[in-house]
Amino acid sequence: MIGYKKTIIGSAILLFLLVASILYPAYGPADFNKNVMITDEQGKVIGKAPFPPSLEHPFGTDRNGQDMHLLFLYGAKFTLITAFGVALLRVLFGGMLGLFMSIWAPSLKNVFKDFFMTMRYIPSIFLGLALMWPVIGAVEGVPISSVVSFQIIMLVFIGIPTVTIFSSDVTEQLLSQSFVQSSYLMGASKFHILRKQLMPYIRSYGILLLVQQLLSTLQLIMHLGIFGVFLGGQTAGGIVGYDEPPKPASLSNEWAGLIGQNLFDFNRAPWTIFVPILGFFIVIFIVNSIKKELEENMQGELQWVKSRKKKETAPKDGRMTVKGEFELINKEQSRGYL
Amino acid sequence: MKQVLKLPVRLVLMIMGFVIMMNLYILFFGKKLLNLNLEPFWNSLLTDVQFLLHFKESTNLGIFQGLNLVDGYRYSMSILILCLLVVIIAGLLLAFCVMMAPRKIRNSIKKLINIFEGIPDLLVIFLFMFFVITLYQKTGLKFLQLYGVFGNRPYFVPTVTISFLPTLLFVQFLIKILEEEENQIYVLFGKAKGVGRIKLLFGYLVPNTLPLVILQLRTSIWIILSNIYLIEFMFNIPGFTKAFEFLLFRGGNIAALALCLLLFTLPLLLFEALGYFVSKRIAGKEKFTI
Numbered sequence: 001m002i003g004y005k006k007t008i009i010g011s012a013i014l015l016f017l018l019v020a021s022i023l024y025p026a027y028g029p030a031d032f033n034k035n036v037m038i039t040d041e042q043g044k045v046i047g048k049a050p051f052p053p054s055l056e057h058p059f060g061t062d063r064n065g066q067d068m069h070l071l072f073l074y075g076a077k078f079t080l081i082t083a084f085g086v087a088l089l090r091v092l093f094g095g096m097l098g099l100f101m102s103i104w105a106p107s108l109k110n111v112f113k114d115f116f117m118t119m120r121y122i123p124s125i126f127l128g129l130a131l132m133w134p135v136i137g138a139v140e141g142v143p144i145s146s147v148v149s150f151q152i153i154m155l156v157f158i159g160i161p162t163v164t165i166f167s168s169d170v171t172e173q174l175l176s177q178s179f180v181q182s183s184y185l186m187g188a189s190k191f192h193i194l195r196k197q198l199m200p201y202i203r204s205y206g207i208l209l210l211v212q213q214l215l216s217t218l219q220l221i222m223h224l225g226i227f228g229v230f231l232g233g234q235t236a237g238g239i240v241g242y243d244e245p246p247k248p249a250s251l252s253n254e255w256a257g258l259i260g261q262n263l264f265d266f267n268r269a270p271w272t273i274f275v276p277i278l279g280f281f282i283v284i285f286i287v288n289s290i291k292k293e294l295e296e297n298m299q300g301e302l303q304w305v306k307s308r309k310k311k312e313t314a315p316k317d318g319r320m321t322v323k324g325e326f327e328l329i330n331k332e333q334s335r336g337y338l
Numbered sequence: 339m340k341q342v343l344k345l346p347v348r349l350v351l352m353i354m355g356f357v358i359m360m361n362l363y364i365l366f367f368g369k370k371l372l373n374l375n376l377e378p379f380w381n382s383l384l385t386d387v388q389f390l391l392h393f394k395e396s397t398n399l400g401i402f403q404g405l406n407l408v409d410g411y412r413y414s415m416s417i418l419i420l421c422l423l424v425v426i427i428a429g430l431l432l433a434f435c436v437m438m439a440p441r442k443i444r445n446s447i448k449k450l451i452n453i454f455e456g457i458p459d460l461l462v463i464f465l466f467m468f469f470v471i472t473l474y475q476k477t478g479l480k481f482l483q484l485y486g487v488f489g490n491r492p493y494f495v496p497t498v499t500i501s502f503l504p505t506l507l508f509v510q511f512l513i514k515i516l517e518e519e520e521n522q523i524y525v526l527f528g529k530a531k532g533v534g535r536i537k538l539l540f541g542y543l544v545p546n547t548l549p550l551v552i553l554q555l556r557t558s559i560w561i562i563l564s565n566i567y568l569i570e571f572m573f574n575i576p577g578f579t580k581a582f583e584f585l586l587f588r589g590g591n592i593a594a595l596a597l598c599l600l601l602f603t604l605p606l607l608l609f610e611a612l613g614y615f616v617s618k619r620i621a622g623k624e625k626f627t628i
Contacts, residue, residue: 111351
């Protein structure tokens with residue numbers, strides 16, 4: 001069963017969310033309908049933010065009276081782009097490193113493994129905090145672009161060892177396959193093997209790795225948000241006069257930042273947390289089902305190849321013994337292996 | 339013999355990796371778009387190596403004194419052990435129930451678990467928090483303690499919240515490997531000889547999958563550890579992770595940090611060793627290297 005229904009629908013939904021979020025400045029109010037108090041005709045205060053979900057505010061508002069659904073839409077692009085970009089960079093760098101290591105320098109692998117040994121035992125949230133927390137107080141006066149680039153470098157780095165070791169393992173497994181071995185024996189160069197034999201696998205494994213890393217990046221970003229490490233840095237937030245010192249707020253309003261900045265309002269306004277977290281849940285759910293489908297497809301493909309191979313090796317009496325009429329059965333498919 | 343000779347080299351490599359990793363933020367953080375602060379990075383590396391070389395000196399670990407580390411460690415580890423027990427017991431019970439059930443029910447349960455798998459752990463934590471708070475607001479019952487105010491250390495809510503997702507993952511994993519094992523030929527043979535389903539499950543399937551189960555428990559511990567950190571931070575519970583926070587903010591040194599991380603990930607290392615010995619003993623179900 002090879003089909004890409006879930007993948008297509010899932011990525012369409014994500015793409016739609018992304019486009020809606022990028023186009024937000026074109027249609028949405030810049031202040032997210034900020035409205036701290038409601039007054040009636042006489043000017044008497046009848047309500048104060050945060051407002052619960054209602055017809056007027058479908059997802060409620062946060063403490064500053066900003067509409068949650070608008071914030072949610074606005075912040076989606078930062079979360080999605082960062083997660084996807086980080087996952088892509090991880091797979092690109094880590095995958096290439098792994099490939100290079102197993103093909104050209106197999107002895108380097110053990111050194112690499114030992115060097116990053118400690119990363120295997122430290123949960124990634126600890127690592128993320130150890131790398132990003134010490135400087136989060138020092139962001140003042142530093143341009144946003146360099147904060148963002150710093151955070152992205154760190155996020156990419158955290159995933160690199162896992163990806164590298166995984167891709168190196170996969171490559172080694174592929175290199176020990178008989179079709180690669182026979183290609184070696186026939187005098188193929190390493191580059192030729194990489195181009196001809198490994199490339200088809202690299203593509204499908206790469207996509208699978210990308211989806212896996214997307215999941216782990218989303219998870220990590222979400223956890224970092226709880227600790228106040230927001231993508232794009234912090235700004236002083238909260239309502240002036242209520243909080244001393246002012247609570248940190250997210251500068252970019254991405255989802256993890258929304259969770260983190262509303263953390264202490266949970267008792268009063270649980271919807272401010274549940275909206276972004278449900279957003280994460282939906283995205284993770286979609287990515288997860290894409291991953292499942294891809295995995296199933298890959299397994300199906302492998303089994304398909306295996307059963308095909310069995311058929312080929314089965315002796316077809318009559319044909320093989322006739323001299324002079326030798327012809328490759330399944331000429332087209334056998335070309336793929338050699 | 340060769341392995342033993344290599345050991346010091348590997349150890350040095352590991353420590354080097356750790357030190358460089360922990361200083362990486364100095365290398366890349368700065369006012370430009372892409373920074374490479376080689377000089378401060380190098381200086382910081384040198385100081386850290388100095389710290390590690392004089393590990394034993396008392397000034398090094400003196401910062402721990404005001405922290406009440408022992409109580410915090412005891413609390414965090416007891417949460418970990420409680421969670422692990424819940425994961426193992428509940429996971430095994432649930433998995434056996436599912437395995438005993440008829441195939442139709444089994445498949446629908448599997449689908450249900452697959453949906454739950456994607457839930458972020460934070461959502462579970464917040465849902466439990468919401469539940470406890472509304473329970474208190476509606477009924478005034480306060481038997482479920484949430485926050486760690488005045489040095490309180492709640493046990494029930496953290497254990498339930500943390501062990502919820504790992505249990506589900508464990509059940510999912512158990513069902514998967516038990517079903518794979520069920521397709522083996524010896525099971526068919528056993529069935530043909532008239533061995534009962536229960537005898538087959540507990541006498542053959544479970545012992546044969548034990549090494550894989552231990553490997554999976556390592557993943558569970560990993561998840562539990564990071565969730566303990568989250569919970570202790572969110573509910574302001576004075577556990578062991580407070581020391582970690584303290585070290586990062588009030589300028590701890592790398593020796594103290596390394597000790598802290600080592601203590602915190604000790605259960606993980608123990609399980610890794612356990613997995614190594616079990617898989618070595620049962621010989622080669624899963625090839626295993628440290």
